[in-house]
Amino acid sequence: MNFFADAFAYILDPAHWAGDPGIAQRIADHLLYTGLSVGIAILIAVPLGLLIGHTGRGRSFVIGLTSAARALPTFGFLLFIVLLAGLGLAPLIAVLVVLAVPPLLAGVYAGIEAVDRQPVDAARALGMSEWQILGRVEIPLGLPLMLGGLRSATLQVIATATVAGYVAQGGLGRYLIEGLARRDYTLAVVGAVLVAALALAIDGLLAVAQKLVQPRGVSRGRARPASTRERRSSRVPAIIRTPTTEGNL
Amino acid sequence: MVWLWNNLGLVLGLAAEHARLSAIPILVGFAASIPLGWVASRFAWLRGLLLTVFGIVFTIPSLALFVVMPLLLGTRILDDLNVIVALSLYAIAMMLRGAIDGFGSVSPDVLQSATAVGFAAASRFWTVQLPLAGPVLLANLRVVSVSTVSLLSVAALIGKGGLGYLFTNGYQRAFPEEIVIGIVFTLLIAAVFDIVLVLLGRLLLPWSRRAGRAA
Amino acid sequence: MFTRKTRVLAGVAALGLTAALAACSAADPLDGGGDGGDTTAITIGSQGFAESDILAQLYGQVLAANGYEVDYAAGIGSRETFIPALQDGSIDLIPDYSGNLLYGLDTGATATSSEDVDAALPDVVAENGLAVAESAPAEDADALVVTPEFAAEHGLTSIGDLAGIASEITIGANTEFEGRPYGRAGLESVYGVTGWTFKAIDDYGGPGTLSDLLADNIQVADIYTTTPSIKQNDLVVLDDPKNLIAAQNIVPLFNAEFADDDFAALLNSVSEKLTTDELLSLNEISAGDDKPSPEQVAKDWLTAQGLL
Numbered sequence: 001m002n003f004f005a006d007a008f009a010y011i012l013d014p015a016h017w018a019g020d021p022g023i024a025q026r027i028a029d030h031l032l033y034t035g036l037s038v039g040i041a042i043l044i045a046v047p048l049g050l051l052i053g054h055t056g057r058g059r060s061f062v063i064g065l066t067s068a069a070r071a072l073p074t075f076g077f078l079l080f081i082v083l084l085a086g087l088g089l090a091p092l093i094a095v096l097v098v099l100a101v102p103p104l105l106a107g108v109y110a111g112i113e114a115v116d117r118q119p120v121d122a123a124r125a126l127g128m129s130e131w132q133i134l135g136r137v138e139i140p141l142g143l144p145l146m147l148g149g150l151r152s153a154t155l156q157v158i159a160t161a162t163v164a165g166y167v168a169q170g171g172l173g174r175y176l177i178e179g180l181a182r183r184d185y186t187l188a189v190v191g192a193v194l195v196a197a198l199a200l201a202i203d204g205l206l207a208v209a210q211k212l213v214q215p216r217g218v219s220r221g222r223a224r225p226a227s228t229r230e231r232r233s234s235r236v237p238a239i240i241r242t243p244t245t246e247g248n249l
Numbered sequence: 250m251v252w253l254w255n256n257l258g259l260v261l262g263l264a265a266e267h268a269r270l271s272a273i274p275i276l277v278g279f280a281a282s283i284p285l286g287w288v289a290s291r292f293a294w295l296r297g298l299l300l301t302v303f304g305i306v307f308t309i310p311s312l313a314l315f316v317v318m319p320l321l322l323g324t325r326i327l328d329d330l331n332v333i334v335a336l337s338l339y340a341i342a343m344m345l346r347g348a349i350d351g352f353g354s355v356s357p358d359v360l361q362s363a364t365a366v367g368f369a370a371a372s373r374f375w376t377v378q379l380p381l382a383g384p385v386l387l388a389n390l391r392v393v394s395v396s397t398v399s400l401l402s403v404a405a406l407i408g409k410g411g412l413g414y415l416f417t418n419g420y421q422r423a424f425p426e427e428i429v430i431g432i433v434f435t436l437l438i439a440a441v442f443d444i445v446l447v448l449l450g451r452l453l454l455p456w457s458r459r460a461g462r463a464a
Numbered sequence: 465m466f467t468r469k470t471r472v473l474a475g476v477a478a479l480g481l482t483a484a485l486a487a488c489s490a491a492d493p494l495d496g497g498g499d500g501g502d503t504t505a506i507t508i509g510s511q512g513f514a515e516s517d518i519l520a521q522l523y524g525q526v527l528a529a530n531g532y533e534v535d536y537a538a539g540i541g542s543r544e545t546f547i548p549a550l551q552d553g554s555i556d557l558i559p560d561y562s563g564n565l566l567y568g569l570d571t572g573a574t575a576t577s578s579e580d581v582d583a584a585l586p587d588v589v590a591e592n593g594l595a596v597a598e599s600a601p602a603e604d605a606d607a608l609v610v611t612p613e614f615a616a617e618h619g620l621t622s623i624g625d626l627a628g629i630a631s632e633i634t635i636g637a638n639t640e641f642e643g644r645p646y647g648r649a650g651l652e653s654v655y656g657v658t659g660w661t662f663k664a665i666d667d668y669g670g671p672g673t674l675s676d677l678l679a680d681n682i683q684v685a686d687i688y689t690t691t692p693s694i695k696q697n698d699l700v701v702l703d704d705p706k707n708l709i710a711a712q713n714i715v716p717l718f719n720a721e722f723a724d725d726d727f728a729a730l731l732n733s734v735s736e737k738l739t740t741d742e743l744l745s746l747n748e749i750s751a752g753d754d755k756p757s758p759e760q761v762a763k764d765w766l767t768a769q770g771l772l
Contacts (some may be wrong), residue, residue, distance in 0.1 A: 005321055070397045073432055073438045075401040076416040080428040087665070087672060087681075114438055159310040163403055166666060167420075174664075176312050179637035180406060181666065183544035185320060192313030199308045256757045326545065327537065327554035406520060408539050421513055423671030424755055 007189035021174065023194065029170030030198060035162040037096030038104075038154055044097070044102035045153075046146075053112025053142070054134055062109045074160050082167045092161075092168055100153040101161055107149010111142025120248035143213040151206045157198045162191075166232065243244075253430055260415070264309050264403060264434050267411025271438070276396070278340020279390055285341070286348020287374065296349060307342035311335070332409045340393050347389025351382035383454045384451050391446050398439040402431070412438075436441045465578050492756040506722070509546055509555035512539040512701050513668035514750045514758065515604065515743070519559035521762030522734050523716055526771055530730055542640050543568045550719050551593055552640040557589070562599050564606075565589070565717060567645050576707035578603070585715070585737045595723040599713035600735035602743040604690040606646065607701045614683055615700040622703035626684065631659035636673050637686035639664040646708050647688065648743030654708045660684075669693075690744045692751050714738060 010016055017023045051172040052058040078095050085091035115138050123137045141145075159163020179188025251259065289296035306314075318331035319323070355378050363377045404414030412431045419427030468654045506527060508518035517538055528534040537555050540546045543564065549555045562581045566573050577580045582599050589596050608623055615621070618629055626633065641647045642662050651657040665673045669687035677685040678697065687694055689712075694701065716731045742765070749763050766772040 056285065064284055067395070070392065070400060073413070073416070073435045075403045075405070075426050076435065077412060077430045079420040080425055080432070083423060083425050083671075086679075087676065155308060159312075162310040163312050163406070165312075166406060166417075167672075169663065173312065176316055177406070177666070178639050178664070180316060181542060181544065183548065188316045190322070193312050194315050195447045196305075196309040199310060200305060203308050211435045230456070249508055252755050253752075255760065259757060259759075325552045325554050326549050327540075368719070406537070408537070408541065408545075414539055417512070421667040421670045422674075422755070427755075 003185045003189045004193075006186040008211070010186060010190050011193065018214055021170070024115060024168060024175060026172050027194065027198065029159055030158070030172045030195070033092065033096060033164070033168075033171060034154065034157050034202075036091050037148070038100050040097045041104050041153060041157075042101035042150075045101045045149075046108055048104045049108025049146075049149075050112060050134060050139070052129070053109045056113075059109075059113075062106060066102050066106045069099070074099055074156075075163055078160065078164060079167065087167055092164055095164075096157050096160055100157050103156060104149045107152060108142075108146045108202050110149065111145035112138050113142075114145055115141045122147035140213075140215055143215070144210050147206060147210040147213060151203060151210065155199060155203060155205060158195070158202065162195050165191075233244075252424075252426060260265055260309060260412075260430060260434060262436060263412045263431075264415055267401060267413075267435065268438050268441075270329065270404075270409070270411055271394075271401045271450060272442070274340045274389070274443070275364060275394050275397050277333075278344045278393055279386075281341045282344035282348040283339070283379070283386075286345055287352050287378070289345070290349050290352035301347050303338075303342035306338050311339070311400055312337070312406060315404050315407050319453070320378070327408055329409065331407070331427065332401065332404045333416055335404075339400060340397055341450035343393045343396060344386075344389055347385055347392075348382070351385035352378060357380045380454065383450070387446065387450045387454065391443055394442045394446060395434040395439045398442060402435060407447070468736055480604060482530040483679050495703055503604065504531060505535070506556045507535045507537055507554070508610050509537045509540040509549060509558040509760075511668075512556070512669065514539055515688070516530060516559060516745055517758035518746055518750060518761050519714060520764060521758045522603035523557065523559065525759075525766055526730055526734050526761055529772055540750055542638065544640060550717065553719065556722060560717040562715045563606060563711040563712045564644075565596075565715065567710065571645060576710040578711040578713055580656070581711050582713070582715075589717065590720065593720050595718055597716045597718075597728040597731040598735055601713045601737040602690075602738045602740045603712050603716065604688050604740075604743060605712035606637075606641075606686050607689050607694075607704075608684050608685050609677070609699040609701050610684055611677060611680075612700055614680075614691045618712040620700065620702060620772065622705055623651070623657065623708065624658075624705075626651075626702070627658075630657045632713045634663050634681070635684045635686070635725075636663045636665045636682035638666050638668055641686055650708050654706050690740065692744070692748045712744070733771060734766075737771070 011023065019025070049062075052062055078092075081091050081095050085094075119137050119141065120133060128136065132179045160169050161168075162173035162176065162239050165175075165177040168174075172191055175191025175194065176188055179185060179191055184194075285299060289299050314335045315331065318335050319326055319328070322328075322334060324330050324407065325438065329419060359377065359381065363373045383439030402410050402413030402416060404410040405417050410416075412435050415427050415434075419425060419431065506524075508520045508524045508527075510516040520536060520538070523674065524534045524536060540555065540558065543560070545562075546555065546558050547568070550558065561580070562585060563576070565583055566575060566581050566588060569592055570584075573584060573588070573712055575584045578599070583597050585599075608626075610620055619625065635641075637647075642664075644650075648662070651660075662683050663676070665676060665682075667673055669685065669691055671693075673682075673685050673687060674693050674697070676682045677687075677699075685703075687699065689701065695700070714735065716735070718727075745763060746761055749764075750756060763772065
């Protein structure tokens, strides 16, 4: 248990924050990997998810993709790609993007799909174009679930970027790998604490965002035990909907 | 493929260990989440507490948890228990939300009817609530199963990763085929577990098939 | 047909059976076989690279052929991990390298030649509850290597020559290299090579390290002397006249509980036949196109040597 005390002492020592590689540098690296790959994944998954959710076509594709992505051992996939493409930033980001897309896609799709048909039909009856329906009705109503997908994807990426410390030069995972290699448990716990704190902080921010985009006047219907009537009307299959946060690598 | 043939013993041995080290956490996760989920679905304050605590556990990246496990448990470095406990915690965290949803989804009307008919609380749980929550529990269990099988391979970095050994070994030998074989066998184990769960579901929850809900 | 009760019982039975099977295989009597005085079961570890796997198999197969029940634990990692693993009984035996072992356990050691290192080892390992058998003639040492072009460009023949260009180079090696006596500390104090950048590549001088070296991402790499890639790529091994890196003979390291003459004799029968050339050829076979398993490579050699 002494290791935890030593680890906190290590973290609180300002000398360890500066320098390359210091704590600040590694956190910055980790945020870079995460931000870059989630950003790119958003560019890919959101349009695709909106399309599939709005038209209702490609449902089974999303279900299949999510299941396959959940089953794929991400560590093996990472090492495989790095072996073929070399130790660099681009292959790492590429792998992280590939891992972030499925939960993000599922979240966007689920968000659109879970929107009650009534407002959509009403909007269509009012003469709104498909784009307007998407932008003014479906997205606002579906935003909480979409952010749920974003939370999932981000958590997945943070976790994978940690393990990527095995083949990457930067990121908080290096503390864990170095700690393991030297059996320096203090260093390993430093890595564990920092990466857990980072993940919790970012997940917390996204959770707050998820609450903020909850449209007023619409019950989320999932946090509380929902009535069976509402549950039956949800057409989004359980395998995508649950759990909200998933994919810890 | 020649390599696979020549090293079949190694790969199958690793696959067996992988199956063993992932099956136990899945079972533990399921077993633990039933009482926890039921209790949490009844008491709102407990639900918040449990979800927060396990939410935190779940957010911790797996490598971090694997590494500190021996410290927390006081086990030997290569002890199976390190990996099993860590994966079990993740499994519970993943199942908890589903268990809460599952038990919460049982309509209060049905529960009241059961009481009216004469079920005591305990038998009401086993004969009414649990079966009705079954489909949701099963769907979540399938997710947990797949995720656990996949998550185990990370533990190769602490020497207990089952088929994950093929990943690090293949990487060190510049032998991508070995990594691919590791991935394929991991997927196979996940598929077998899933089939077993689906079959168990059909056996124990035959009505859910007719309702077409178990995806 | 089946009542619900029957179904539930069947399901519970199935789950119970699975759990029982899992529990059965979990109670593997060979796990940590060294404790309790059960000396015929032994767990042999390997460090996580091909040569170590082969060496583990060499010793293990001979022990197995002479009444021991051998279990293997591959990919343990480096000394910092397997010393505690040996001490707590997670593994019982592991092939190690004499110089690194000595300096790993005794940072104040001074021996550098094979004879001196071999003489100093037994007492040092005994202090840690461990024992060694005789070391093999075969040596596999850390070596700082550069590409022939780089060597020609900067006139490099020995490690000391790096001092002049130290601030411009990146040295690539396993993570633990930097903290070792012959890592940053030794290079600075013995050869005056300071200010270099370290790049951690955790493949024990394997393909990732090699490709980074050839691509000039790193200028110097730590590649072990019996790695086939050195010959295959005409890499230049920088001389070590001041013996920063001590002799690294293969030596079996084991928990002192196993120390008896018969056990040591079995290990010695393998070690005495293992020369550097033999080890290099074993590595070449292992790295060949067939990628034979360490078990196969070991079996073939032991059979050819008449030990199996």
